[in-house]
Amino acid sequence: MDYDLIVVGGGPAGLSAALTAVCYKLKTLVIDAASAGGAPMNNFPWKIVDNTLGFRNKTGKEVADIFVNHIKEEGVEIKENESIENITRDDAADEILVETNKNKYTAKAVVIAIGVLGKPRKANVQGENLNGVNYTLTDPNLYAGKKILVAGGGDTAVEWAVGLAQAGAETAIMHRKDVFRANEKNQNDIAKSSVKILWNTETKEILGENGRVKKVMFANNQTNETKTEDFDEIFLALGNVPHSDFLEKINVKTDERKMKILVDETMRTSIKGIFAAGDITKVA
Numbered sequence: 243m244d245y246d247l248i249v250v251g252g253g254p255a256g257l258s259a260a261l262t263a264v265c266y267k268l269k270t271l272v273i274d275a276a277s278a279g280g281a282p283m284n285n286f287p288w289k290i291v292d293n294t295l296g297f298r299n300k301t302g303k304e305v306a307d308i309f310v311n312h313i314k315e316e317g318v319e320i321k322e323n324e325s326i327e328n329i330t331r332d333d334a335a336d337e338i339l340v341e342t343n344k345n346k347y348t349a350k351a352v353v354i355a356i357g358v359l360g361k362p363r364k365a366n367v368q369g370e371n372l373n374g375v376n377y378t379l380t381d382p383n384l385y386a387g388k389k390i391l392v393a394g395g396g397d398t399a400v401e402w403a404v405g406l407a408q409a410g411a412e413t414a415i416m417h418r419k420d421v422f423r424a425n426e427k428n429q430n431d432i433a434k435s436s437v438k439i440l441w442n443t444e445t446k447e448i449l450g451e452n453g454r455v456k457k458v459m460f461a462n463n464q465t466n467e468t469k470t471e472d473f474d475e476i477f478l479a480l481g482n483v484p485h486s487d488f489l490e491k492i493n494v495k496t497d498e499r500k501m502k503i504l505v506d507e508t509m510r511t512s513i514k515g516i517f518a519a520g521d522i523t524k525v526a
Contacts, residue, residue: 245271248340248349250326253280254294255520256355257309260318270318271349273342275325279306280357285398288381288405321345329354329492331513338515354494354511355519358501360482365393369448374455376477379405385475386410391458393417393445394479400424402477403437414473416440416460448476485522492516497524 247263249256252274263270276284282291282302291305292298300308314320321342328341329352340347362377364370382405392403395417401424403415413436420441422429432439442464449457449470458476461468486500495504495512502524509517 243337243350244347245269245349247271247351247353248273248338248347249353249355250329250340251280251355251357251520251522252276252278252310252320252322253355253357253520254309255357256280256353257313257318259353259355259519261313261316264313264316264318271347272313272318272320273324273326273340273347274320274322277306277322278310278320279303280309281359282306283310284378286379286401288379288383289401326356326488329516331515333514336515351515351517353509353517353519354503354522356485356522358484358521360484362478363480363483365445365478365480367445367447369450369455370478372448372450372455373453374450374475375448376475377479379477382406382409382411388412388474389472390414391416391471391473391476392479393476394481395419395422395424396479396481397424397428399477399479400428400432402479404428404431404435406477407435407437414438414440416443416445418442418444418463445476494518495526 246268247270249260249272252272260270260272283306287303289302291302294305297305324342324344326342330339337348338352379402385406386409389412390406392399392415400422403413407413415437442462443460444463446461447459457470458473459470484501489496489500503511503518503522504526505511505518505523509519511518
């Protein structure tokens with residue numbers, strides 16, 4: 243057996259579980275499909291995070307680095323950019339097998355802490371595979387002086403657009419409706435910014451040159467007017483696809499929407515040796 247415990251997901255819940263495990267002298271591995279640190283590292287590494295207890299005036303990356311360095315110093319092993327493909331129990335061997343796109347691992351127990359965000363939702367338009375189409379924003383300053391289009395109407399899209407504009411990018415945001423879903427603060431921020439807002443507008447096609455984004459064709463869904471405009475990059479913030487297929491594959495009991503794992507008061511799932519933690523859980 244490779245480990246006492248494997249934690250699937252390197253966000254705050256997963257890292258907290260790993261820290262507790264090593265305190266009890268368990269050989270522990272954390273596996274994350276992206277970078278360890280969760281949403282602060284992967285979604286908003288550039289943004290000041292003020293809603294995490296004990297941290298003020300630090301960026302998401304700075305907060306995440308503190309999390310990750312702490313558990314590494316305690317002896318936790320971390321595998322990043324490694325996607326989980328399956329988790330199965332071997333009753334005969336009394337162990338859990340975790341299969342990734344790179345390797346296979348065995349453990350006495352597994353904690354699933356993958357959150358509820360899932361994978362970024364795609365626009366499903368021609369040209370979406372071109373270089374310059376992005377689903378995350380790591381550093382707005384990298385795009386200073388460029389012409390950027392952000393698609394979406396929630397907090398993520400609005401924060402990206404404002405951040406890019408403040409960094410010196412010529413920024414436009416398009417939303418398929420005529421009002422943002424973002425919170426009041428973010429709506430006030432974008433109203434005061436230089437961001438150009440395209441209401442009732444949807445992406446129709448992303449046009450490229452030499453494998454890279456060159457233009458975006460978009461249409462007003464009220465007037466059917468179509469327009470093509472040059473952009474250097476496009477950022478898609480269209481929400482996320484939940485982990486439904488993955489949860490069904492590993493055969494763990496979930497809620498009716500197949501978005502959350504059902505657990506008892508000790509965080510046990512329906513499968514012996516598999517536990518869950520964080521936003522992915524719901525008490526049965």
